[in-house]
Amino acid sequence: MRSKILQLLICISGLLLSSVQAQEPMTPQEPLRFEGYPGAPEIKVVPRKDKLVFYPCMMCHAAMEPNPEIRQLNTPHNSEVKHGRGRIWCLSCHDLKDRNHLHTLLGEPVDFNDAYQVCGGCHANRQKDWTFGAHGKRVANWQGPRTLYNCTHCHNPHDPTIKPRAPSPAPHVRAGLKRVQGLPHEDTPSWMKRQEQAGQ
Amino acid sequence: MTMDSDPKGKDYKSALARRNFLRGIGMGAVTTVATVAQPAWGGETFQDAFADFFQKDYRRMSAEEIDAALGRIERRAKRRYGVDIDCVNTPPQEGVVFGYAINISRCRGYRDCVHACVKENNLGRDSQVQYIRVLELNDGDFNLEHSDHYYDPETVPVEGKHYLPVQCMQCDDPPCVKACPVEATWMEPDGIVVVDYDWCIGCRYCMAACPYWARHFNWTTPEIPAEEINTKTHYLGNRPRPRGVVEKCHFCVQRTRKGRQPACMEACPTGARIFGNLLDPDSEIRYVLANKQVFRLKEELGTDPKFWYFSD
Numbered sequence: 156m157r158s159k160i161l162q163l164l165i166c167i168s169g170l171l172l173s174s175v176q177a178q179e180p181m182t183p184q185e186p187l188r189f190e191g192y193p194g195a196p197e198i199k200v201v202p203r204k205d206k207l208v209f210y211p212c213m214m215c216h217a218a219m220e221p222n223p224e225i226r227q228l229n230t231p232h233n234s235e236v237k238h239g240r241g242r243i244w245c246l247s248c249h250d251l252k253d254r255n256h257l258h259t260l261l262g263e264p265v266d267f268n269d270a271y272q273v274c275g276g277c278h279a280n281r282q283k284d285w286t287f288g289a290h291g292k293r294v295a296n297w298q299g300p301r302t303l304y305n306c307t308h309c310h311n312p313h314d315p316t317i318k319p320r321a322p323s324p325a326p327h328v329r330a331g332l333k334r335v336q337g338l339p340h341e342d343t344p345s346w347m348k349r350q351e352q353a354g355q
Numbered sequence: 356m357t358m359d360s361d362p363k364g365k366d367y368k369s370a371l372a373r374r375n376f377l378r379g380i381g382m383g384a385v386t387t388v389a390t391v392a393q394p395a396w397g398g399e400t401f402q403d404a405f406a407d408f409f410q411k412d413y414r415r416m417s418a419e420e421i422d423a424a425l426g427r428i429e430r431r432a433k434r435r436y437g438v439d440i441d442c443v444n445t446p447p448q449e450g451v452v453f454g455y456a457i458n459i460s461r462c463r464g465y466r467d468c469v470h471a472c473v474k475e476n477n478l479g480r481d482s483q484v485q486y487i488r489v490l491e492l493n494d495g496d497f498n499l500e501h502s503d504h505y506y507d508p509e510t511v512p513v514e515g516k517h518y519l520p521v522q523c524m525q526c527d528d529p530p531c532v533k534a535c536p537v538e539a540t541w542m543e544p545d546g547i548v549v550v551d552y553d554w555c556i557g558c559r560y561c562m563a564a565c566p567y568w569a570r571h572f573n574w575t576t577p578e579i580p581a582e583e584i585n586t587k588t589h590y591l592g593n594r595p596r597p598r599g600v601v602e603k604c605h606f607c608v609q610r611t612r613k614g615r616q617p618a619c620m621e622a623c624p625t626g627a628r629i630f631g632n633l634l635d636p637d638s639e640i641r642y643v644l645a646n647k648q649v650f651r652l653k654e655e656l657g658t659d660p661k662f663w664y665f666s667d
Contacts, residue, residue, distance in 0.1 A: 288638075346495065
């Protein structure tokens with residue numbers, strides 16, 4: 156009796172095993188590599204290196220011992236990295252040994268002209284939108300080859316938030332009319348008034 | 356809005372001047388008017404004036420007649436502004452229908468698009484006509500009647516406000532076209548609603564019909580400094596226009612039919628503006644329509660705008 160149960164168990168486990176094996180073949184595979192987004196259009200990117208003041212970085216760093224320690228940096232480097240608010244620091248993007256390059260999350264070197272590849276490591280959704288044209292800015296034409304501005308063209312990678320600035324001049328108020336103050340839009344919204352009342 | 360009641364305004368002054376003038380004649384004084392006299396035919400040759408008068412609707416003109424009209428437009432601009440402009444008649448591209456999308460989470464109210472448009476499209480600098488209005492709204496409010504496009508703070512964006520640029524929606528079922536009694540406005544095969552400024556009678560019915568306040572009337576002859584005139588012009592686009600006609604955004608027909616971006620899109624520093632061919636499944640605009648939650652303004656009116664908004 157016991158041997159029959161044992162046989163049955165072996166049978167069932169064998170079946171289970173074979174079904175698992177059918178889903179995941181045991182043959183070793185190449186590790187997954189990011190090859191871009193499927194169906195993405197061909198793009199060119201406006202180069203950035205010619206706009207970097209201190210590039211090539213190895214001019215100085217070739218003679219310096221690499222120091223991986225997290226510490227306060229001084230000029231010519233940014234003393235404060237606002238990007239990530241303390242979750243990342245220089246070497247999260249810059250290569251420790253080859254300062255002329257950035258690196259991906261896997262440690263592959265990335266040219267400064269291709270900085271968007273580094274940004275996409277964390278901001279994959281944005282990078283996808285940028286590749287397909289829903290984020291970022293295309294240069295000059297809507298038709299023909301696509302040239303895009305790099306992420307770092309608009310965003311300072313050390314402090315990526317865009318700062319407020321002065322607007323261009325307001326339109327004329329029509330002749331004979333005056334701009335009326337106290338429009339509903341200048342009024343406090345009703346729900347905010349409730350909040351104020353609740354606060355009192 | 357309140358009327359500025361100025362009893363001694365321009366009309367009053369001109370009435371006074373007329374009275375003085377008449378009095379001068381009555382007293383037998385010698386008045387020299389040679390400097391203010393209009394040259395014959397409004398400064399045109401008799402031939403040009405004659406041809407202008409009998410110029411047909413754009414859609415009824417033959418290729419030769421359009422070429423002749425383009426020549427007259429160039430000569431008129433030379434007389435008015437002293438500038439050699441190049442007026443062309445680029446036809447719509449096959450298999451192209453233009454669409455526009457604006458990412459309102461990117462728009463920060465800089466108004467750079469407004470001024471790029473004014474320069475590109477030879478809009479009068481004093482005529483108070485601007486094709487784009489950037490509306491400022493309270494956070495949590497999307498009532499367009501609560502919006503303000505005269506906002507002028509030190510810096511934008513202002514905390515607690517958001518911004519919504521509005522221009523011609525290039526409706527696919529345009530109410531303005533239906534309203535025009537002389538068929539001076541129509542939709543081109545590439546989806547752009549255009550105006551024949553020489554055929555427009557200035558009745559402004561289309562302005563009343565447009566639910567987006569996208570059409571504008573030239574009350575004054577557009578004044579543009581000669582050095583700021585954009586010389587690359589199109590018959591249906593940014594050619595210098597007369598006083599007393601209706602005009603509107605035409606998706607920069609002089610640029611976009613040649614594959615260039617509209618001026619507002621090129622000027623936008625935030626990349627909020629996305630423009631492209633709706634018939635091309637690989638275009639940016641189609642990606643936006645397929646992957647973002649988009650909406651259109653006053654969609655319930657059934658005008659079918661080719662102008663979308665989204666936020667992300």
